[in-house]
Amino acid sequence: MGQKHVVIVGAGAGGLSTAARLAHRGVRVTVLEQNDSVGGRNRRQSVNDCQFDGGPTLLMMLDPFRKLFSDLGERFEERVPITLCNPSYRVFYGDGSRIDATVDQDVMTERIRALCGDRDAEQFKPFLEELKALYEASIPTFVRKNYGSLKDFAGPRQLGLVTKHHMLSNLAKRVEKRFSDPRLRMLFSFQTMYLGLSPYDAPWVYATLAYMEFGEGIWYPSGGLPRITEEIAKLAQERGAEIRLGARVAAIHPGRVTLDTGEEITADAVVSNADLTYTNRELVGKPDRRKLRFSCSAHVMYIDYEGELENLQHHNVIFGSDFRGNLDSLFHALKTPEDPAFYVCLAKRTDPTVAPEGHHSLFILVPVPNLDCAMSDADQARLEDTVFARLTKESGFDPSKIRGVARCGPKEWHEQLNLDRGAAFGLSHDLFQSAFMRPQNVRSDVPGLYYVGASTVPGNGLPMVLISAELVEQRMIGDGVI
Numbered sequence: 376m377g378q379k380h381v382v383i384v385g386a387g388a389g390g391l392s393t394a395a396r397l398a399h400r401g402v403r404v405t406v407l408e409q410n411d412s413v414g415g416r417n418r419r420q421s422v423n424d425c426q427f428d429g430g431p432t433l434l435m436m437l438d439p440f441r442k443l444f445s446d447l448g449e450r451f452e453e454r455v456p457i458t459l460c461n462p463s464y465r466v467f468y469g470d471g472s473r474i475d476a477t478v479d480q481d482v483m484t485e486r487i488r489a490l491c492g493d494r495d496a497e498q499f500k501p502f503l504e505e506l507k508a509l510y511e512a513s514i515p516t517f518v519r520k521n522y523g524s525l526k527d528f529a530g531p532r533q534l535g536l537v538t539k540h541h542m543l544s545n546l547a548k549r550v551e552k553r554f555s556d557p558r559l560r561m562l563f564s565f566q567t568m569y570l571g572l573s574p575y576d577a578p579w580v581y582a583t584l585a586y587m588e589f590g591e592g593i594w595y596p597s598g599g600l601p602r603i604t605e606e607i608a609k610l611a612q613e614r615g616a617e618i619r620l621g622a623r624v625a626a627i628h629p630g631r632v633t634l635d636t637g638e639e640i641t642a643d644a645v646v647s648n649a650d651l652t653y654t655n656r657e658l659v660g661k662p663d664r665r666k667l668r669f670s671c672s673a674h675v676m677y678i679d680y681e682g683e684l685e686n687l688q689h690h691n692v693i694f695g696s697d698f699r700g701n702l703d704s705l706f707h708a709l710k711t712p713e714d715p716a717f718y719v720c721l722a723k724r725t726d727p728t729v730a731p732e733g734h735h736s737l738f739i740l741v742p743v744p745n746l747d748c749a750m751s752d753a754d755q756a757r758l759e760d761t762v763f764a765r766l767t768k769e770s771g772f773d774p775s776k777i778r779g780v781a782r783c784g785p786k787e788w789h790e791q792l793n794l795d796r797g798a799a800f801g802l803s804h805d806l807f808q809s810a811f812m813r814p815q816n817v818r819s820d821v822p823g824l825y826y827v828g829a830s831t832v833p834g835n836g837l838p839m840v841l842i843s844a845e846l847v848e849q850r851m852i853g854d855g856v857i
């Protein structure tokens with residue numbers, strides 16, 4: 376049998392990890408990326424001489440990164456040196472109080488005690504124990520898992536674990552039972568927003584995200600988050616994969632793809648890393664029959680700021696005064712929030728090379744509805760004014776010190792990366808779009824087509840997308856395709 380050839384559409388974290396894995400097995404791999412750089416959402420951005428991570432800024436859950444590199448005979452931390460962020464992040468509440476999150480459990484307990492008193496402080500360690508058990512039960516059984524049928528999810532052992540760890544209970548309600556102070560309730564539930572999901576709509580199993588932060592920590596890779604995908608691209612190329620930039624795929628057919636130039640490339644299999652619903656509708660011509668739901672989007676500002684910003688750490692989470700109201704606007708009323716929670720990254724606190732002397736690379740991410748409810752220019756201006764006013768209060772931010780700004784919002788996520796509805800985090804992770812109910816990584820009516828990335832299993836976030844590459848590799852081996 377000759378060497379197998381696999382074409383991968385898209386050089387995001389999912390496409391590149393799959394390329395590296397398959398090339399390591401001796402498969403001939405061609406990656407076709409429409410843009411002129413690798414990384415997809417994990418790309419670089421610059422404004423004047425300030426450098427930014429374009430999308431992800433938080434490196435968490437190291438295991439899938441270590442596994443990818445070790446499966447290829449390499450060590451992650453040797454190729455991508457990392458530093459623990461301490462504090463993990465600073466939280467600013469609407470009432471003027473603050474807390475610094477850390478993985479040091481004793482220190483965290485005392486910080487909770489100072490903010491909220493003894494009762495909640497004593498709940499912290501048992502809470503973390505509960506999350507650890509949930510994490511250890513859910514990742515191997517439900518996340519690192521290719522589903523064939525319902526029984527893969529609903530066998531006696533799996534159902535036993537679901538019940539024992541309350542995996543399908545409501546996340547916000549379980550956190551409310553544990554902690555009485557509303558500020559802690561926010562602190563230990565807002566992480567589902569990383570999935571573009573409200574904690575009030577999320578199953579408890581997603582509390583594993585809080586475990587990643589408080590149990591394992593948040594890390595910074597030397598060179599920023601895009602360094603990771605750049606290094607994975609190198610791993611793939613060192614093993615013979617070809618990565619073609621500026622190569623936009625126009626159609627996927629069984630056994631071949633067509634580029635928008637008309638060029639055709641034949642392959643034994645095609646793996647699409649492009650957004651799943653976009654792939655099905657635009658590239659395959661067979662839209663999903665199910666009505667699928669999408670995550671929210673993100674309005675990101677990349678600002679060259681001349682001056683100091685007091686009180687801000689590398690990572691900062693800023694809550695408005697009405698957490699629930701903000702979530703309802705985002706996820707139910709589909710309105711631009713009036714008093715938004717947002718995230719601020721000041722990478723220069725860890726990495727002095729990201730901005731020139733006297734400047735900061737100021738990254739602000741505000742969760743906003745996706746294109747189902749397009750934000751008007753007036754809405755956007757109002758949102759930015761609100762965010763700036765809050766930053767002025769917390770850090771002395773002065774809008775007159777902005778020396779340059781770039782923006783990426785729902786429209787840009789859609790136009791630049793083909794993310795359906797501009798949903799920056801892909802398909803929603805509600806209960807009915809999780810695990811075996813999420814679109815799987817293979818489609819029976821298009822032979823030889825596989826999917827990898829945030830909108831297939833297991834889901835969004837760099838660690839999940841790397842696991843997605845593990846799963847598609849296993850699926851292809853099981854199918855005898857490679």
Ligand SMILES: Cc1cc2nc3c(=O)[nH]c(=O)nc-3n(C[C@H](O)[C@H](O)[C@H](O)COP(=O)(O)OP(=O)(O)OC[C@H]3O[C@@H](n4cnc5c(N)ncnc54)[C@H](O)[C@@H]3O)c2cc1C
Nearest residue numbers: 385387388389409415416431432433624649828829836837
């Ligand atoms: C603002 C933001 C912040 C985030 N923060 C974090 C974080 O802190 N930590 C974390 O772990 N995760 C974070 N995430 C999530 C993480 O970025 C994603 O889960 C991950 O990068 C998705 O990778 P992917 O490979 O699935 O898709 P993508 O990165 O979207 O890659 C898909 C690739 O396919 C290409 N493509 C599409 N159509 C075609 C076509 N027709 N032809 C050729 N190529 C095509 C695209 O150009 C793109 O390069 C964040 C996401 C966003 C948007």
